[in-house]
Amino acid sequence: MQPPSAPAAEANPPTPPPSRQREFWSGAKDELPILLGVAPFGVIFGALAMGAGLSMAAAQAMSSVIFAGSAQFIAVQLIHGGASAVVILTVVFVVNLRHALYSASLAPYLQHLTPAWKTLLSYLLTDEAYAVTVMRFQRGRESPQRHWYFLGAGLTLWLCWQISTAVGILIGDLLPKNLPLSFALPLTFIALVAPALKGRAEIVAAAVAALAGLLTISFPYKTGILLAALAGILAGMAVEAQRK
Amino acid sequence: MNIWITIAIAGLLTFCIRYSFIFLLGRAKMPAWLERALYFVPITALSAIILPEVAQHGGTLQLSPRNPQIGAALLAGLVALRTKNVVWSIAVGMAALLVLEALL
Numbered sequence: 551m552q553p554p555s556a557p558a559a560e561a562n563p564p565t566p567p568p569s570r571q572r573e574f575w576s577g578a579k580d581e582l583p584i585l586l587g588v589a590p591f592g593v594i595f596g597a598l599a600m601g602a603g604l605s606m607a608a609a610q611a612m613s614s615v616i617f618a619g620s621a622q623f624i625a626v627q628l629i630h631g632g633a634s635a636v637v638i639l640t641v642v643f644v645v646n647l648r649h650a651l652y653s654a655s656l657a658p659y660l661q662h663l664t665p666a667w668k669t670l671l672s673y674l675l676t677d678e679a680y681a682v683t684v685m686r687f688q689r690g691r692e693s694p695q696r697h698w699y700f701l702g703a704g705l706t707l708w709l710c711w712q713i714s715t716a717v718g719i720l721i722g723d724l725l726p727k728n729l730p731l732s733f734a735l736p737l738t739f740i741a742l743v744a745p746a747l748k749g750r751a752e753i754v755a756a757a758v759a760a761l762a763g764l765l766t767i768s769f770p771y772k773t774g775i776l777l778a779a780l781a782g783i784l785a786g787m788a789v790e791a792q793r794k
Numbered sequence: 795m796n797i798w799i800t801i802a803i804a805g806l807l808t809f810c811i812r813y814s815f816i817f818l819l820g821r822a823k824m825p826a827w828l829e830r831a832l833y834f835v836p837i838t839a840l841s842a843i844i845l846p847e848v849a850q851h852g853g854t855l856q857l858s859p860r861n862p863q864i865g866a867a868l869l870a871g872l873v874a875l876r877t878k879n880v881v882w883s884i885a886v887g888m889a890a891l892l893v894l895e896a897l898l
Contacts, residue, residue, distance in 0.1 A: 580880070583880045583881050583884050586884065604797070608797050608798065608801065611798070611801050612801055612804075615801050615802060615804070615805035616801065616804045616805045616808050617805070617808070618808050621804070621808065625804065629797070635799070635800045635803075638800055638804065639800065639803055639804055639807060642804045642807060642808065643807050643811070646807070646808045646811050646812075647811060648839065649808070649811045649812045650811050650812075650814050650815060651835050651839055652812070652835070652839070653811070653812050653813065653814050653815040653816050654814075654815035654819065654832055654835070655832045655835035655836060656816065657815045657816045657818075657819035657832075658819065658824060658829070658832070660816055661819065668813065668816050668817065669813065671816070672809060672812040672813035672816050672817075673809055673812070675812040675816075677843070680836070681836065681840055684835075684836045685836065688833070688836070733847075733863060733866070733887070733888065733891055734884055734887075734888060735847070736843070736844050736847040736848055736863075736867065737866075737867070737870050737883060737884045737887040737888065738880060738883075738884060739840045739843060739844050740844055740867055740870050740871050740874060740883065740887070741870060741873075741874040741879075741880040741883035741884060741887075742836075742840065742874075742880065743836070743837055743840045743841060743844065743874075744871045744872075744874035744875045744883075745874055745875060745878045746836070746837055747837070751834075752834075752837055755834045755837055755838050755841075756837045756838060756841040757841075758838075759837070759838035759839070759841040759842045760841040760842060760844060760845035761845070762842065763841065763842030763843065763844075763845050763846050764845050764846055764849055767846045767849075767850075767855065774842070774846070775839065775842045775843055778838070778841075778842035779835065779838040779839040779842050780838075781838075782834060782837070782838030782841060782842065783831050783834040783835065783838050786834040786837075786838070787827070787830055787831060787834070790830065
């Protein structure tokens with residue numbers, strides 16, 4: 551923290567905060583490695599949606615309107631199985647409930663934005679865009695234009711998801727199943743989390759959440775992730791409280 | 795219900811969840827405890843996704859050194875700690891996975 555308007559600042563001016571363009575492209579660039587794990591899922595989704603009997607337009611619309619990988623996979627399976635709309639919508643809601651946690655986590659950084667910005671960024675708030683963006687917001691330097699970083703990361707992922715879905719719709723049945731590339735996704739999350747484990751509270755929080763995630767692995771519709779994250783948060787806060 | 799209406803409502807529900815706190819928390823000052831809780835969200839949510847993904851191999855839960863994903867994940871974590879570089883971590887993790895899958 552530097553004192554505001556210190557006289558020495560004139561002799562040694564601070565570097566100006568990054569411009570909109572810089573923030574946007576740096577977000578887009580940081581999102582690129584994740585695409586390695588996302589693109590195969592998009593292709594598989596497109597192929598699966600075709601196999602479940604959806605029209606090409608409906609399959610693509612799921613990726614652009616819902617824009618939530620796990621929920622789309624489960625919804626397609628339910629549609630294929632002839633589930634009612636109420637069941638499908640309930641499941642989509644529950645599967646995506648973990649995004650409320652992301653919404654709360656990013657909210658403080660987006661408070662100053664216009665409703666239009668908040669709407670756009672909320673639409674782009676996926677696991678993958680969140681992971682990259684929140685690490686930048688928590689650890690990177692303050693910058694008045696950093697919502698452009700979120701936009702860059704979010705749009706990059708969005709574009710990848712739309713294109714890979716289209717590829718899956720068109721030629722999905724020609725591609726081999728079970729690509730080991732799907733492992734790139736957990737690897738990316740590992741690469742983002744590991745450097746953030748700076749102290750005892752962080753390590754305990756991560757360990758409790760990971761173990762709770764494993765214990766709740768059989769919970770339906772990804773509700774385990776939500777519960778495990780809450781357990782980890784409580785554990786991390788308990789460690790912090792103890793130290794005071 | 796028509797598939798198109800279902801997709802539209804599903805999209806709206808998803809959006810509302812994502813917009814929820816971004817909309818609500820813009821209106822009030824956040825208490826300090828909530829700020830601390832939110833600080834832990836990325837670490838815990840991602841950890842809760844990572845371990846189950848790594849532990850499941852070939853469709854079954856496999857918590858042993860014979861699961862090549864565990865070794866690959868540990869190695870990627872070490873690289874991430876040392877380099878803080880996402881691309882390197884993924885590259886080393888994927889290479890380790892391929893090698894371990896061939897060996898184990």
